[in-house]
Amino acid sequence: MSSTPLLLEIKDLHVHFAVYGGRLKVLDGVNFVMQSGERVGLVGEAGCGKTTTMKAILQVLPTPPAVIPCGEIYFKGRDLLKMNPNQLQQIRGRGISMIFQDPTAALNPVFTVGQQLKAVIKHSAVRGRPLSADEVHQRAIQSLQEVALADPERLLKSYPIQLSGGMRQRVCIGMALATNPELLIADEPGTSLDVTIQDQVLRLLHRLVKEKNTSVILITHTLGIVREMTDRVYVMYAGNIVEVAPTAGLFSRPMHPYTIGLMQAVPRLTGGGVSDGIPGRIPNYLQPPTGCRFHPRCPHVMDICRQEKPASYQVDDDHYVACFLYRGEEGKGS
Amino acid sequence: MTADILTITDLKKYFVVGHKGIRRREPITVKAVDGVSFAVREGETFGLVGESGSGKSTVAYVTVGMYRPTAGSIHFRGQPLFGEKGERPLALKKEIQIVFQDPGSSLNPRRTIKQILELPLRIHRPQDNRLEQILALLEMVELPADYMYKYPRMLGGGEKQMVAIARALATQPSFVILDEPTSALDVSIQGKIINLLMRLQREFHLSYLFITHDLSLMRNVASRVAIMYLGKVCEIAETVEFFRSPYHPYTQMLLSSIPVVSEEEEQLKPRKIISTGEIPSPVNIPSGCSFHLRCPYKMEICTRIDPVMVQVGEGHLVRCHLHGQPGEASHEE
Numbered sequence: 001m002s003s004t005p006l007l008l009e010i011k012d013l014h015v016h017f018a019v020y021g022g023r024l025k026v027l028d029g030v031n032f033v034m035q036s037g038e039r040v041g042l043v044g045e046a047g048c049g050k051t052t053t054m055k056a057i058l059q060v061l062p063t064p065p066a067v068i069p070c071g072e073i074y075f076k077g078r079d080l081l082k083m084n085p086n087q088l089q090q091i092r093g094r095g096i097s098m099i100f101q102d103p104t105a106a107l108n109p110v111f112t113v114g115q116q117l118k119a120v121i122k123h124s125a126v127r128g129r130p131l132s133a134d135e136v137h138q139r140a141i142q143s144l145q146e147v148a149l150a151d152p153e154r155l156l157k158s159y160p161i162q163l164s165g166g167m168r169q170r171v172c173i174g175m176a177l178a179t180n181p182e183l184l185i186a187d188e189p190g191t192s193l194d195v196t197i198q199d200q201v202l203r204l205l206h207r208l209v210k211e212k213n214t215s216v217i218l219i220t221h222t223l224g225i226v227r228e229m230t231d232r233v234y235v236m237y238a239g240n241i242v243e244v245a246p247t248a249g250l251f252s253r254p255m256h257p258y259t260i261g262l263m264q265a266v267p268r269l270t271g272g273g274v275s276d277g278i279p280g281r282i283p284n285y286l287q288p289p290t291g292c293r294f295h296p297r298c299p300h301v302m303d304i305c306r307q308e309k310p311a312s313y314q315v316d317d318d319h320y321v322a323c324f325l326y327r328g329e330e331g332k333g334s
Numbered sequence: 335m336t337a338d339i340l341t342i343t344d345l346k347k348y349f350v351v352g353h354k355g356i357r358r359r360e361p362i363t364v365k366a367v368d369g370v371s372f373a374v375r376e377g378e379t380f381g382l383v384g385e386s387g388s389g390k391s392t393v394a395y396v397t398v399g400m401y402r403p404t405a406g407s408i409h410f411r412g413q414p415l416f417g418e419k420g421e422r423p424l425a426l427k428k429e430i431q432i433v434f435q436d437p438g439s440s441l442n443p444r445r446t447i448k449q450i451l452e453l454p455l456r457i458h459r460p461q462d463n464r465l466e467q468i469l470a471l472l473e474m475v476e477l478p479a480d481y482m483y484k485y486p487r488m489l490g491g492g493e494k495q496m497v498a499i500a501r502a503l504a505t506q507p508s509f510v511i512l513d514e515p516t517s518a519l520d521v522s523i524q525g526k527i528i529n530l531l532m533r534l535q536r537e538f539h540l541s542y543l544f545i546t547h548d549l550s551l552m553r554n555v556a557s558r559v560a561i562m563y564l565g566k567v568c569e570i571a572e573t574v575e576f577f578r579s580p581y582h583p584y585t586q587m588l589l590s591s592i593p594v595v596s597e598e599e600e601q602l603k604p605r606k607i608i609s610t611g612e613i614p615s616p617v618n619i620p621s622g623c624s625f626h627l628r629c630p631y632k633m634e635i636c637t638r639i640d641p642v643m644v645q646v647g648e649g650h651l652v653r654c655h656l657h658g659q660p661g662e663a664s665h666e667e
Binding site: 045046164166167194195196197198199200202203221222223224225227228251261262263264265266267268269270271272273274275276277278279281 | 385386490491492493520521522523524525526528529547548549550551553554555573574577587588590591592593594595596598599602603608609610612613
């Protein structure tokens with residue numbers, strides 16, 4: 001790793017949810033780093049803790065039931081978990097902003113697009129000189145134009161229900177980028193859309209973050225999107241990061257049995273049938289498996305996997321795998 | 335050549351969603367399915383692909399008998415599905431079954447798996463030993479026998495879908511409609527369900543109408559593919575042929591929009607057709623060819639006249655003005 005300050009660093013983050021019947025131990029020591037300007041992907045199946053991790057960064061997890069027993073989250077060297085609500089409010093918006101999976105749920109149905117967008121813009125200027133109504137309007141128009149929406153004046157007066165799904169997601173992207181954040185968290189930004197519309201939205205997002213030099217964390221369960229949109233990938237399973245690698249490296253040489261299984265399970269355009277996938281299902285977080293959380297589904301399970309949690313072993317430049325199969329190879333690549 | 339098991343001819347299904355005009359007498363209709371024709375062959379998997387609102391599920395629901403068609407006909411082994419009499423005979427209901435997209439909402443949460451599987455058996459096979467049949471069904475979908483006494487909420491998404499498949503197979507059908515059977519599931523579970531379906535197809539010689547929006551999946555399961563856009567079919571072809579030379583601009587757009595995981599697949603995509611525009615509302619379908627607003631090769635004629643299906647190759651049909659003259663379809667861009 002180079003000496004430039006890290007934009008985001010998550011150290012040993014644990015998140016539990018206190019529910020009737022016990023504690024759901026969802027995140028189990030997540031480590032995550034990213035540099036400024038990077039585009040990082042976070043992949044994993046439903047329920048593996050991707051969104052929980054991101055919500056923990058923004059501190060928007062409902063507490064209770066969420067508890068963070070230990071962990072640190074540094075954004076530009078400052079621990080977000082130790083900040084007071086005012087400081088956090090400064091970070092949200094100008095520092096970090098987020099696009100959610102379902103734009104219909106992310107927009108408030110009883111306010112117009114203009115009211116919601118302008119509120120974001122006004123709020124982001126709190127620290128400096130307050131913006132005049134005219135300036136706010138201009139910037140709202142500008143951010144809608146940026147996301148390639150026609151007739152922004154009319155759109156500002158529309159309610160979310162009057163827009164199509166693709167347009168709503170564009171509005172959300174415009175809103176998230178209106179404040180020029182340093183880090184954008186995009187949580188499955190195309191999943192609720194049709195393929196052709198998803199393609200449009202992702203290309204738009206891709207262009208905007210390049211223009212504005214925004215760092216991006218892209219959360220998705222579609223491996224193809226990660227391959228096209230990111231520089232580096234974190235693979236997550238059951239609250240653990242199981243593999244980290246540069247995107248090209250991960251796709252040419254997946255190492256963790258889970259990543260390999262996931263890659264094989266993706267149906268290919270080249271044909272040749274579908275693999276059976278990974279047996280079993282994601283564990284119950286009330287009593288997660290001991291040792292490596294993947295061991296009940298792993299085809300290469302060894303005794304040690306049931307007892308100890310694997311550390312992250314380096315197998316290549318910037319390629320880390322949390323699996324005992326690669327214990328011997330540590331340091332070989334670098 | 336195998337015989338056709340299901341023939342859909344010029345099927346139309348319009349829904350009245352409201353009324354307009356001064357006296358609110360003029361109906362506002364959604365043309366969910368507007369003149370769809372295709373045939374499914376005995377023992378094949380026929381893929382029906384389309385984005386949301388394209389009418390693919392409506393075709394399925396009409397076929398299974400949830401709606402009566404506005405116009406057109408469906409024949410099952412030569413027998414019309416919508417005859418003079420209102421109700422479909424039990425023997426026909428038994429032959430055509432459906433598996434829905436979301437097993438979380440298609441299984442009754444207050445019934446045990448045993449009760450869920452019992453109902454079709456009670457109606458369609460009253461003389462058989464029910465418990466024996468339920469055990470056989472569970473074994474067929476590779477679920478342990480003690481799942482009989484579980485409730486759907488105690489099962490994972492994939493297992494629930496297996497129960498839904500078992501329920502569809504309980505009547506010993508010959509034709510099964512699979513309406514996005516895996517799109518609610520994780521990719522690691524999808525493979526298991528798909529392979530199970532393929533095995534059952536071989537074992538019981540089933541014919542499938544497989545509905546999905548996932549073209550990569552379609553490539554691996556279907557023998558023929560039809561693409562729907564706004565209630566109409568725009569292209570039908572054999573799967574291999576379809577992916578090798580897609581003709582319709584919408585098909586090309588769809589194929590080039592798929593995110594893929596390897597370089598070899600990237601090569602297979604048609605040269606990038608940038609996806610533009612929104613899918614129009616089915617209440618307000620554009621004049622002429624319904625795709626003309628988004629089509630990169632739009633011509634003047636497209637805004638006025640809706641193209642007709644023409645044959646461009648062996649079993650390859652396209653509905654586009656670019657390919658107006660059959661046989662002369664030279665089209666390189």
